[in-house]
Amino acid sequence: MKRKLHILLLTLTITTLTTLTTIYVPQVHAATLTLTINCKAQYDLGEQVIINGTLTQDGTPVTDALVTAQINKPNSTEPWIIRTSPTGNTSTVHWSLEITNLTTADSGGNPKTTFNRGEYLGFKVTIKNHDLTPHDAKLYVSAFYGNEIPFGIQKIWEGTVQAQEQKTITVWPVFEIPDNAPTGTAFATANLLTDTPTNGGFAYCPEKTSTFQIESSGGTQPPTPTTQEGTYNITFRIPDMYAKLGNYTVHVISYYPPLLAQNTTTFEVILVGDLTGPDGEPDGKVNMRDIALVARAFGSYPGDPNWNPIADLYPDGKINMRDIAIVARNYGKEAIP
Ligand SMILES: [Ca+2]
Ligand SMILES: [Ca+2]
Known part of the structure; x- marks a missing residue:
């Protein structure tokens, strides 16, 4: 009888400890x-x-x-x-x-x-x-x-x-x-x-x-x-x-x-507005060559013989003063290509 009581008490103690452990030990959680x-x-x-x-x-x-x-x-x-x-x-x-x-x-x-x-x-x-x-x-x-x-x-x-x-x-x-x-x-x-x-x-x-x-x-x-x-x-x-x-x-x-x-x-x-250069490729400079490229396409629209999509800097399907203005804004600027 005494032995049984001991076992019961031991079991209760272990159960209590386990429960306490579960409650009080913070869960290991990897914060990110x-x-x-x-x-x-x-x-x-x-x-x-x-x-x-x-x-x-x-x-x-x-x-x-x-x-x-x-x-x-x-x-x-x-x-x-x-x-x-x-x-x-x-x-x-x-x-x-x-x-x-x-x-x-x-x-x-x-x-x-x-x-x-x-x-x-x-x-x-x-x-x-x-x-x-x-x-x-x-x-x-x-x-x-x-x-x-x-x-x-x-x-x-x-x-x-x-x-x-x-x-x-x-x-x-x-x-x-x-x-x-x-x-x-x-x-x-x-x-x-x-x-x-x-x-x-x-x-x-x-x-x-x-x-x-x-x-x-x-x-x-x-x-x-x-x-x-x-x-x-x-x-x-x-x-x-x-x-x-x-x-x-x-x-x-x-x-x-x-x-x-x-x-x-x-x-x-x-460099916005640098559309061309001496060899036909952008050259890191915005100057008269770039203005001229837009000017040649001035007034054009897709399908028009003068149409050049790269001149449509303000992309609205027509080449007008808005596109010229974007080149003019950076006129004279030079970058390191
Ligand atoms: Ca250029
Ligand atoms: Ca445009």
Whole structure:
């Protein structure tokens, strides 16, 4: 009898433990982080590029993460643009490494915010390791005109930031202000990464931005992209002259501990209105040859002996001033085929 009671008690205990285990041990569940990416398929010279998407964990928007985008020119593995966007309010996030200051500088490392065309631009960047362990990092700086056309990117430092260390990096010269730079407000960005996004690297902290002037002071502030919760937004502009034509690759990455999400896409840069050239093929220039091609088809429609479908840039089945206007808009532009 006593033995039976013992068995009964043991059984009850095991049953209870099993039930408790079932209730209290959280189910092992592999969370998934998903990063989407959108941009147009084609951009003309001078056009603004907007790359955006959403970051979700198991379908729920992530509002306190960073997304870093790397854009490469056609047939290049080097970054042409690196920019980082938050996916919402990141003010309470603990960053292992942080860029605490970014200023444009002269040859002596002193802050300098007005530069002439042809003059060299340097940088002074302060980074801080908030952790008790060292971290390896790469520091990229970029320069943009106020209209978001990039004119330089450079890795200015790579190394280890010791635990709790604050490090100031001063580099000069980094970029030369181009002779054809638009005057007014321009801006620089700094991104502190584990590695480039195409190598699976991601940002340690938000991108730091600093404005400077080219020749004249004043002008308008560069646009600040707005993001909705759980979305990111990376913008820049295709150069309006001498842009490289072809397929650009876009790589986006986000690290939301302990998960990493990546995505890629491509877009093509085209020179709208470049319809022909000396050998009858588009030559990367919009000039009188291209205007003449549309003019020869002027007034025509499908079936007409003068009809030329490539002249129908405003595609409405007739060649008129609207088609001429599209060529005229890019008249004088040159690209790198
Ligand atoms: Ca042409
Ligand atoms: Ca037309």
